[in-house]
Amino acid sequence: MKNSKLFLFIGFLTVAFLMTLSCTKQSAGTLGTELLPVEGSPMVSFRILFNVGSANDPAGKEGLCNLTLSMLAGGGTKTLTFKEIQKKFYPMAAGVGVRIEKEMSVFTGAIHIDNLDEYYAIFKEMLLEPGFREEDFIRIKTNQLNFLEKTLVGNMDEQFGKEILNLMMYANHPYGHHDAGTVESVRGLSLDDVNAFYQEHFKPGNITIGLAGGYPTDLPNKVKDDFSVLPEGFDPPLELPAQRMPEGLEIVIADKQTPATNISMGFPHTIGKSSDDYFALWIACSHFGEHRQSLSLLYQKIREDRGQNYGDYAYADHFIQGRRKFPATNYCRQQQYFSIWIRALANSNRHFVLRQALRELKKLVEEGISEERFELVRKYLLNYTKLYAQTLGERLGWQMDSRYYGYKNFLTEVQERLPKITREDVNKAIKTYLNTDNVCIAIITQDAQGLKDALVANTPSPISYANPNMPQKIMDEDLVIQTFPLDIQPEKIHIAKASNFFQKTGIPKTE
C-alpha cells in the first residue's frame, strides 16, 4: 500500500512539474504579473518585484529606499503590530523577506497551501497598508545605522571591500552609495521621509506580482485586485550618467588593524545579460574566476598552487550569491561592471597576490582563452546552469529576470546560445570589455602607508612557503610575479581610516 501511494505521489508530482505554465503581462504604468503555476505543489512562492532601489534615493537621503522597504517587511500594518504579525507567522514557519539593490528590490515569501489565505492576508496588508509606527521606525533605523557604523566596517571585511569598490566605481552616480545609505544621511531620515518615499514610488507600474506553486487559479486576479488600491503611476527607468572608467590603477586603502588583507577590484563595462556579447564574456569570466568553483583560474593559481588564501574569483557582472553557491535573482540593473574578489590573505603576501591577480588579468587580455579551456568552460556552464532553478522561488526569480533581459527564458537561452559561441567570440569579448590598465582596487589592510610605499616604488614582493620543495615551475613564475611592475602613481593611492567609511557619501578623506 505504501509503495503504491508513493508511486502515485511521484507520478503526480512529476506530471505536475512538467505541466507548469508561465505567463506575464505588463505595460508601462500598470501592474505586472509573472505566474508559474505548478499543479499539485503544496507550496506557494511569492516574489513581489519592485522596480525601485537605492539608486532612487533622493540626494542627501541615501538609505531611504532601504529603510522604507525594511519598514514594510519588518514593521507592523495599520491593524497589526509587528509583534502580532510575528505571532501569527510563527506557527506557519513563515515570514517576509526583502532585498534592496540599486534599481530593483524584491519581497519574498513562501508558504504551504494550508496557510495560504491567512498568510496572504497579512502579507498583502504589510505591503499595501503599512502601519509606519514610530517604534518600528526607531528600531529599524537604529539597526540600519548600526550596520553601517559597526557591522560592515568592523565585522565583515570581505563585504566591506566590495562596497569600497562600488564607491570607487560609481562616485557621483546614483549607484555610488551603499544601499543602506550613510551614517549621516540615515541619521537625518524621518518617518515622514519614509511615508513620502512609499507614496511616491509604491505604485502599480513599478510592481510585478510573482506567484509560483500550487496556488488556486483565482489567486492571481485576487492579488491584482488587491494591488489595484494603489494610486496609479510608475517611475520611468532611471536616466543614469555614463559610467566613469578609472584612469590607470586607482587604489583606495582602508586602514585597519587586521591580520588579514582583503582585496576587491574591477571596472565598469557596458554590457549585461541582455547583450549578445554577454555570453562570450561570461565564458571568459567563468574561466578566469567562476564563483567558488575550482574551475576558476585565479583559484587554481592563487589558492591551489600556492595556498595563499581560501579562494579567488571573477565576475562578468554584478553578482549576489543565492542558495548554495548559485547566483541569486532579481537584482537586475542597467549598468554593469567586471570584478575580481581576492579573499582574505596574510598581510605579508598582499603585494605579491595583488601583482599576481593583475598579471593574470593581463595575460587573459593579451593571450585570451585556450581552446581546451574554452571547451571545458562552455560545457561546464551548459550543465551547471541546469542547477540554477530548482526551488519554486528560484524558478520564478529567473522567469522574472528573463523579462528584464528580454528573453522568454534566460536559462533556455543559455542552452541555445552557448553552443554557438566560438573561442574567437570569447577572445574578442575579452579584448573589447576587459583591460588591465584602468582598474579600481579596494584594499583593507593594516600599515596602509607601508603598502602604498611598496606599491609606488614597485618594491619586489617575494613570498615564502612552508613546503621546501615547491614545484620549480611555480618558483620560476614567482620570480616573475614578485617583480611584476605595476604602474601606480602616488596620487592614485588614497588611504582612509576604515571607521570613516560610510559616514558620508563617497570615499572619506585622508586624515
Added chain:
Amino acid sequence: MHKYLSFFLCLILSLASPMILQASQIFPFNYKVVELENGFKVISIPLPNPNIISYYTIVRSGSRNEVEPGKSGFAHFFEHMMFKGTENMSPEEYDNFLSEIGAGTNAYTTDDYTCYYVVFAGRENLESVVKAEADRFINLYWDEEMIKTEAKVIEGEYYASVSSPSRRLFELLRDTAFETHSYKHTTLGYLEDILDMPNQFPYSQLYKNRFYAPDNAILLVAGDFDHDQLMTLVNQHYGDWEKSGYSLITAKEPAQTQAKRAHYDWPTQTLPMLAIGFHGPAYSDENIDKAALDLMAEIAFSRSSELYQRLVIEEQKCQSLGASFADRRDPYLLTFSSVVKNKNDLAFVEEEIFKELERLKTDPVSEEKLDDIKSNLKYSFANSLGTTDGVAGSLAFYISLTTDPGSVNRMFDLYEQVTPQDIMAMANKYFEISNSSVVTLTGGKTQ
C-alpha cells in the same frame, strides 16, 4: 492542529484513504538502506525531481574526533586534502570531470561529521560520479608537500573569519565551558594548531586510516536515479574499501560545579555581544530531554517569544536574541546569545535571560503555545525538502548522528509527546547557575 495535518496529507499525497498522519512521518519520502559487507551503508532516496541527483558522502568524523592535543582543526584540514586526487585521477582531472558535468560540489566539516556533496544534472552521469567518488575515498593520494601547501589555505580560511566577532565569541564560549571534551574547540581549530599543520603529514595518514573507512562513512543519494542501478555501481566501486575497525574514545566532560565567566576585547568597533552556555544532553531520539529542550528554546527565545518581543521589538535593548540547542553525538551546550545595542545593557540582558530560565522552572507553558512551536518545527523541516539537495542535506544531519534515517521521524514523534511538565522538568535539570558559562565581547576604540 488540523492545518498541518492536511499539510502532511498533501505532502505525501496519500490519495487512497483519509488516514491521520503521525509526526513519525515528517520525512515523507520512501528510502532504502543497504549495507555492504565492508560495513558501508548506502541510503537511496529516488525522487521525482527531473534529472537532478544529489550525491552525499558523510564521514562520521568531525572536530569531535580531534582528541589529541595539538590536532584541533584536523578534520576540517583533511576535508581539504580530499580534493587532492588519486593515482588514477589527478586533482586537475577530478576538477575537470566535475566541471564537465557542471556539478555543484563542495564539502563541509562540523563537530560530528564531514560531508562531501556532488549535485549534478543527468542520470547518465551517475556512473562516472560513483566511480570518481569511490576512487577518491579509497585511493586518495597526498604527500608531505601537498600538506604543507594546503595548510596555508586553512590559514587563509582562518583569516577570512577573523573579522567576525561572533565567531570569536563562540570560540571563547566553547573554550570556557568545556574542560576535557574535544567540543572545547571549533571546527576551524586553534590558530597555533593551524600554524603547525604543515608538520602534520604523519598524523594525516593516521587520521585517514582511522576515519575514512567504510565502517565510518555513509553514502546518501537523493534524486532522479534507479536504486538497482545505483547499488550495482556502489557494489562495483566501493566493495573493496577496507574497514578501519577503529573505535574513538572521547573524553568524558566532568560535571561543571561552578559558574564560569570570560570576556574578549574586540580591537575595533562592534556591537556588544553576550553568550551563555549550559552543559546539556547529547542528541537522542529516545530520551525526552533533548526534544523538550528544543521546544523550550523556541518557546522562550524565538521571535514569537515574550522575551524576544520585549527586548528586541519593544524595549529595543537588543539587536538580536536567540537560543541554539544544537544536536550533537556527545553532550553539548545549550546556548543563549544576544547582540546588544549598548554595552551598558549587557548585564541587564544577561539578567533577563537568567530570569526567564528561572521562570520556566515554575511556570508551565500553555498547550496552545506548545502546539504553535510543534507546528513551526514541522513546517520548517518540511520547507527544507523542496530540492534533492534539501532532502539530502536535511537527512545527512540525522544520519550523521545515528546512521539511521528513521531518526528524524522518531525525533519529531518525541516532539509530539513533550508536555509543559517535561519542559519545566528540563529547565530544573539543566539550568543551574553552577552549570553556566557566560562570555561577553565588546568593541574597542574607533580606528
